[in-house]
Amino acid sequence: MTTLLEVxxxxxxxxxxxxxxxxxxxxxxxxxRGEILGVVGESGCGKSVTFRALLGLTPASASVTGxxxxxGQPIDTDGALCAHAALIYQNPGAALNPVFTxxxxxxxxxxxxxxxxxxxxxxxxxxxDPERTLDSYPHELSGxxxxxxxxxxxxxxxxxxxxxxxxxxxxxxxxxxQVLDLIASLRNEHDLTVVLVSHDLAVIGRLCDRVAVLYCGxxxxxxxxxxxxxxxxxxxxxxxxxxxxxxxxxxxxxxxxPGLVPDGRSEIVGCSFAPRCAQASKECETAEPAMRxxxxxxxxxxxxxxxxxxx
Amino acid sequence: xxxxxxxxLSGLVVVLGVVTITFVVSRLVPSDPARLYAGARARPAxxxxxxxxxxxxxxxxxxxxxxLGDLVQGDLGTSFATKRAITRDMADFLPATLELALLATLxxxxxxxxxxxxxxxxxxxxxxxxxxxxxxxxVSIPSFWLALILQLFFASRLGWLPLAGRVDSSxxxxxxxxxxxxxxxxxxxxxxxxxxxxxLALPVVVMTAYPLGxxxxxxxxxxxxxxxxxxxEAARVAGIPERTVLSKLALKNSLAPALTLLGLxxxxxxxxxxxxxxxxxxPGLGNYLTSAILRVDxxxxxxxxxxxxxxxxxxxxxxxxVQAKVDPRVEIQP
Amino acid sequence: xxxxxxxxxxxxxRRFRLLPTMTPGSAVWYYRRNWLGMAAATLIGLFILxxxxxxxxxxxxxxxxxxxxxxxxxxxxxxxxxxxxxxxGRDVMARLLFGARTALTIAIGVVVIAVIIGVAVGxxxxxxxxxxxxxxxxxxxxxxAFPPLLLAVIVAAALGASLRNTIIAIAISWxxxxxxxxxxxxxxxxxxxxxxxxxxxxxxxHRIIAQHIVPxxxxxxxxxxxxxxxxxxxxxxxxxxxxxxxxPPTADWGVMIADGRQFVLSGQWWIAGFAGIAITLVALxxxxxxxxxxxxxxxxxxxx
Numbered sequence: 017m018t019t020l021l022e023v024x025x026x027x028x029x030x031x032x033x034x035x036x037x038x039x040x041x042x043x044x045x046x047x048x049r050g051e052i053l054g055v056v057g058e059s060g061c062g063k064s065v066t067f068r069a070l071l072g073l074t075p076a077s078a079s080v081t082g083x084x085x086x087x088g089q090p091i092d093t094d095g096a097l098c099a100h101a102a103l104i105y106q107n108p109g110a111a112l113n114p115v116f117t118x119x120x121x122x123x124x125x126x127x128x129x130x131x132x133x134x135x136x137x138x139x140x141x142x143x144x145d146p147e148r149t150l151d152s153y154p155h156e157l158s159g160x161x162x163x164x165x166x167x168x169x170x171x172x173x174x175x176x177x178x179x180x181x182x183x184x185x186x187x188x189x190x191x192x193x194q195v196l197d198l199i200a201s202l203r204n205e206h207d208l209t210v211v212l213v214s215h216d217l218a219v220i221g222r223l224c225d226r227v228a229v230l231y232c233g234x235x236x237x238x239x240x241x242x243x244x245x246x247x248x249x250x251x252x253x254x255x256x257x258x259x260x261x262x263x264x265x266x267x268x269x270x271x272x273x274p275g276l277v278p279d280g281r282s283e284i285v286g287c288s289f290a291p292r293c294a295q296a297s298k299e300c301e302t303a304e305p306a307m308r309x310x311x312x313x314x315x316x317x318x319x320x321x322x323x324x325x326x327x
Numbered sequence: 328x329x330x331x332x333x334x335x336l337s338g339l340v341v342v343l344g345v346v347t348i349t350f351v352v353s354r355l356v357p358s359d360p361a362r363l364y365a366g367a368r369a370r371p372a373x374x375x376x377x378x379x380x381x382x383x384x385x386x387x388x389x390x391x392x393x394x395l396g397d398l399v400q401g402d403l404g405t406s407f408a409t410k411r412a413i414t415r416d417m418a419d420f421l422p423a424t425l426e427l428a429l430l431a432t433l434x435x436x437x438x439x440x441x442x443x444x445x446x447x448x449x450x451x452x453x454x455x456x457x458x459x460x461x462x463x464x465x466v467s468i469p470s471f472w473l474a475l476i477l478q479l480f481f482a483s484r485l486g487w488l489p490l491a492g493r494v495d496s497s498x499x500x501x502x503x504x505x506x507x508x509x510x511x512x513x514x515x516x517x518x519x520x521x522x523x524x525x526x527l528a529l530p531v532v533v534m535t536a537y538p539l540g541x542x543x544x545x546x547x548x549x550x551x552x553x554x555x556x557x558x559x560e561a562a563r564v565a566g567i568p569e570r571t572v573l574s575k576l577a578l579k580n581s582l583a584p585a586l587t588l589l590g591l592x593x594x595x596x597x598x599x600x601x602x603x604x605x606x607x608x609x610p611g612l613g614n615y616l617t618s619a620i621l622r623v624d625x626x627x628x629x630x631x632x633x634x635x636x637x638x639x640x641x642x643x644x645x646x647x648x649v650q651a652k653v654d655p656r657v658e659i660q661p
Numbered sequence: 662x663x664x665x666x667x668x669x670x671x672x673x674x675r676r677f678r679l680l681p682t683m684t685p686g687s688a689v690w691y692y693r694r695n696w697l698g699m700a701a702a703t704l705i706g707l708f709i710l711x712x713x714x715x716x717x718x719x720x721x722x723x724x725x726x727x728x729x730x731x732x733x734x735x736x737x738x739x740x741x742x743x744x745x746x747x748x749x750g751r752d753v754m755a756r757l758l759f760g761a762r763t764a765l766t767i768a769i770g771v772v773v774i775a776v777i778i779g780v781a782v783g784x785x786x787x788x789x790x791x792x793x794x795x796x797x798x799x800x801x802x803x804x805x806a807f808p809p810l811l812l813a814v815i816v817a818a819a820l821g822a823s824l825r826n827t828i829i830a831i832a833i834s835w836x837x838x839x840x841x842x843x844x845x846x847x848x849x850x851x852x853x854x855x856x857x858x859x860x861x862x863x864x865x866x867h868r869i870i871a872q873h874i875v876p877x878x879x880x881x882x883x884x885x886x887x888x889x890x891x892x893x894x895x896x897x898x899x900x901x902x903x904x905x906x907x908x909p910p911t912a913d914w915g916v917m918i919a920d921g922r923q924f925v926l927s928g929q930w931w932i933a934g935f936a937g938i939a940i941t942l943v944a945l946x947x948x949x950x951x952x953x954x955x956x957x958x959x960x961x962x963x964x965x
Contacts, residue, residue: 071564076451103564110557115579124575125565166561173565344803348812355819460697463952467944469895471902472918472937475925483926490926598808602899606922617903620818628818632811639808 019088020177020209021047026082026093028062028069028233037280039065041233041288043082044307047177052203052210054224054241056217058256060277062233063213067179070097087176097177102170106182108162112154118165119150126172141168142198160191167198171206178202178210184219196223217260221245226315229253232278232288238307239316249310250318252289287320295322334647338640342633346398349632350391353625381407394629403633404626408619413630416615421634422505423493424604424611428596430508430531435538435592440585443546448573450551458543465540470599474533474606481529489526491608498522530607534600538592545588549581556580583650590646594639701949708943712765715758725755727910735929745931748920753931757939759912764894764943767828771893772886774832779839780882784870786840787847798844804837813896817905824907827897835889839882846878884955891947898940914940 028040040062047053055063069080072095080093086100105111113121122137123129131150138146141164154162163183170178180199184192200223203210214220220227220241227244229237229252237250248254258271275292278284286301287293293300299321307317308325369377382390397404403413446458482490489495493507500514508527511519550573553559562572601613608614612631619627716722721742724730730750738745744753786797804812817830850856851874859869894914900906901915909916914936921932 073560073564098564098566103561105557105561107557111561113558113562113580121562124562124567124571169561169565341803341806345806348803348807349815352815352819456697463948464941464945467891467895467948468941469898469902469915469918469937469944471899472933472940475918475922475933476937479925479930594808598810599899601810601814602902605903616814620814621904628815632815635808635811636806640806 018048019046020049020086021097021211022085023066023070024083024085026066026069026084027080028065028074029079030075031077031079035281039233039280040069041284042304043230043233043235045228045235045238047209047211048226049209050203050207051225052200052212052223054220054227055211055213055230056215056220056227057230058215058277060280061230063215063230064181066230067097067103067181067211067213069093071095071101071103071179072098100175101177101179102173102175104163104166104170104178104180104183106185108159108166108186109154111166112162114154117151117153118157122150122165122169122172125169137168137172138165140171140202141165142194143168159187160194163187163191163195164198167195167202171202176209178208180210180212182214183212184214185216192219199223217245217257229256232284234288234304235307235319236289237318239311239318240313243311243313243316247311249316249323250289250320251293251295251322253318255292297322331644331648334644338644341640342636345636346629346633347391349629350394351387353628354387398633403630406619406627407624408622408627413626416627417612417630417634419505420610420612420615423507423609424597424600424613426506426508426527427530427534427600427603427609427611428593430527431534431538431596432589432593434531434535435542436585436589438535439539439542440546443543444550444573444578446543447547447550447554448569450554455547458547462540462543462547465536466544467540468536469602470533470537471602471606473536474529474603477529477533478606488528493523493526493610495522495526530603530609533603533606534596537599538596541592541595542588545584546581549584550578553580586646586650590642593642597638598635697949698953701946701953704942704946705950708761708946709765711758712761715755715762718758719752719755721752721755722759724751725759725912727751727912735924737929738931744935745929747917747932748924753917753935756912756917757914757935760914760917760936760939761943763824763907763911763913764897764940766824767831767897768890768893768947770828771831771835771897772889774828775835775889776839776882776886778832779836780843780875780879782836783840783843783845784847784875784878787844788851788866788870788874790851794844797840801837801840804834805841807834810834810896810899813900814903814905817900822905822908824911824913827900827906830900830905831893831896835893838885842881842885843875843878846881847874850874850877884951887954888948888951891944891951894940894947895944 023046024044026040026043027038030037030039039060043062043066045053045055055066057063065074068074069078070084070093074080082093084091084093084097086097091097112118118138119131119134122134126134126137128134131147134150135146138149143149143161143164149157149161149165154165157165163186178199183199184195187195196219199210199212202208212220212224224241226239227241228235229244229250231252237244237248237253244253245257248257252273255271255273259273261270273292278288278291286303287296287305290296290300305319305321307319308323310316310318310320310323310325382393385393394404401414403417405411406413406416409416442458446455449455478490481488498519500510500516500519502510503513504510507523508520511523559572563569597612599613600609600611601617603609604611604613605617612634615627616631616635618624619631711718715725719725728751730746733742733746733750734748736742736746742752742754744757747753747756782797782801786794786801812834813830816833817826820826820829856869856873859873897906897913898915898918901913902919904919906915907913917936918933918940921929921934921936924930925933
């Protein structure tokens with residue numbers, strides 16, 4: 017079975033003092049075994065919430081609907097994924113308990129106090145001098161080391177799936193590269209499947225086999241990374257790529273997407289991007305567009321009625 | 328070591344400040360102690376003689392310096408009222424109050440911390456609401472009123488427990504430490520121990536009420552804050568069972584506030600004991616101080632304030648030291 | 662652009678802002694989830710009304726103020742005197758209502774004075790720093806070093822028992838907390854760009870402090886003030902109980918407990934009993950209100 021994780025029509029709604037916030041409005045995607053899937057979108061598009069909900073990390077007042085299957089078997093959408101997946105955090109410093117040493121925390125996760133085993137885990141996560149790190153407190157480590165410690169924690173859980181939630185956002189560029197390389201090599205050596213959530217297209221482009229583009233809680237484009245980044249079909253993806261600053265465009269105005277992201281509390285009828293889309297027409301506002309095969313490759317799909325359907 | 332020396336020094340400064348303020352403030356009292364001690368029918372000459380005897384003639388500054396000099400030699404002065412050395416009075420009264428305060432603090436921690444953790448585990452559910460209601464009621468009830476009510480029911484109506492005092496007049500044992508619980512156990516006589524416990528029961532329960540409520544509220548709040556932290560979330564995702572998360576992880580993170588709490592509750596218990604001692608006629612520091620205030624007994628007032636403040640400062644210092652050991656993030660400034 | 666957002670997408674109605682993070686709608690949402698808070702607000706409302714309207718809520722207003730009626734002493738609760746009469750024949754309910762006046766006066770007096778002094782000291786110390794800060798903080802530390810209640814007891818004893826002195830005594834022991842909190846807030850606010858900008862363009866110092874620094878530093882103050890209102894009722898009652906509170910004939914709940922104490926054991930519980938219930942309920946209500954205020958101003962405690 018090549019598909020490891022299937023998510024079908026996931027909706028996540030939060031209850032807040034000022035109304036219900038719909039963070040995820042029908043996300044459907046699948047993660048193939050052994051691949052690195054990128055999930056990209058701007059802040060607030062629901063990319064993190066999708067996976068956090070599956071891992072059971074949303075507050076009790078949030079409502080999660082939809083179905084999911086792991087390795088062919090249906091799983092609950094309230095945290096059952098935890099048994100198979102490990103999470104890597106954006107802010108590694110916050111993910112580590114400040115009053116325990118790395119060794120103590122790792123032992124609790126790995127279920128063993130055997131220092132040799134723990135040190136081996138740290139080495140797998142490319143941490144030099146594992147013996148010393150085991151006895152260190154989180155505040156004594158640098159940002160990059162902390163993130164590697166978090167990765168070691170993830171490995172200790174022997175997961176089939178690794179969800180990396182903006183793992184490089186809090187790191188400097190050189191460390192970013194190291195961590196990304198580490199994730200790639202882990203995928204190769206440990207037969208892991210990785211979901212990489214990020215708003216940074218460069219990170220996605222560097223590492224991911226396929227990419228899903230999210231806007232306003234929905235998937236708008238899905239396909240091989242090369243294809244999506246070089247030949248984007250959905251107007252939002254195109255606009256996103258155009259608005260990325262490039263060194264060769266110095267001196268030109270920055271292409272920004274006009275308008276604002278819709279408020280999470282609002283109902284959206286029809287295509288969520290329509291108000292800001294240059295190609296929008298009347299039909300765009302009536303019904304939510306379905307994902308259709310587009311472009312040149314078989315598995316490139318986009319949710320837009322204005323894109324030529326693939327033959 | 329440097330740190331300890333600095334803290335002790337600053338503690339001394341603080342104690343000095345408190346003593347000075349107390350000295351000055353107590354001399355603002357409108358009534359004239361000399362007149363009080365000379366008696367209602369004393370003639371002016373006799374009053375003057377009394378005043379001279381009490382050294383109240385000298386300028387305040389001189390009295391102050393003389394007092395400090397005595398202090399350094401370990402002399403807390405002589406009570407205007409009882410004419411006894413205050414140090415002796417302290418030896419009698421201080422343990423009585425400390426016994427109450429220590430037992431109350433201990434009980435508050437032993438009951439309050441687990442309950443606070445238990446409630447924080449089920450935030451918003453029924454048992455959390457009941458615990459919160461209990462805790463907030465506990466800190467809202469006036470201690471002296473609670474004392475009266477308990478006295479009414481348990482001592483008067485039901486007759487299970489005695490009305491007042493530390494022991495029955497018939498009970499006797501050697502007072503080594505003046506902590507009656509300890510002394511009665513040392514005496515080897517079960518009857519003694521029971522008597523002491525019966526007399527301790529109501530006052531301790533009353534004194535525990537406020538610290539217990541406070542402990543529950545603070546521990547619950549601290550746990551909730553910790554439980555919302557990302558490292559707890561990470562632990563849950565990593566498969567660590569909820570019980571371990573609560574007991575081992577979150578609790579250790581909440582320990583720092585718990586230590587501060589310990590200091591707070593003990594200090595509060597010692598200084599508010601006078602309300603409870605008044606109701607139960609408990610021969611402790613609180614009662615000593617209150618009657619001294621009403622009788623304008625300067626030396627006692629200042630000595631009592633001094634002793635209470637020293638206890639307060641020492642407890643805080645000890646707790647800061649323990650805190651530094653428990654939380655690896657806290658560095659002792661050299 | 663075929664259509665604008667406002668037309669096609671259903672937007673929430675324009676919101677009207679009360680406190681920084683609250684709107685009428687969200688306030689209702691909070692209270693609905695928090696029935697304890699609603700109960701507390703009701704109790705406080707009743708307390709304030711009772712205090713203000715006391716003379717009109719009882720036929721025995723003169724007794725509330727102190728007039729005695731010895732032939733009627735120590736009547737148990739009955740049709741005429743719902744809460745009975747005290748040892749001087751005064752209607753207990755009237756004494757309770759007038760005692761509410763005393764309690765409210767003390768609560769407001771203490772908190773207002775402590776906050777004003779504390780905020781002033783804290784803001785000045787935090788803003789000007791250096792030796793001003795040193796001196797002010799040393800003074801604050803000494804006051805803070807007094808074990809709780811001790812200073813209030815000593816000051817009350819020194820000044821003599823009276824309503825005014827009770828307020829002064831308690832306020833004197835509580836202002837240091839506010840000073841410390843505000844100073845901490847001001848220290849961090851001082852470095853903020855918008856304050857530095859104002860300094861550069863020459864806004865007078867007293868205006869910077871009063872109009873910009875202080876309002877932003879106040880949020881922990883509100884929370885503490887809310888629960889201090891309740892704490893002051895408790896503390897004042899304690900002082901009154903040992904004779905350091907308002908003197909007769911002023912109605913005071915703590916004094917009622919002290920006076921009624923000797924009668925409790927012989928079965929005449931209503932003098933001390935109702936006064937204690939009143940104190941407990943008021944302290945309870947303010948404590949709960951303090952909790953609600955904290956939940957509203959601090960998102961972390963809401964678990965968000």
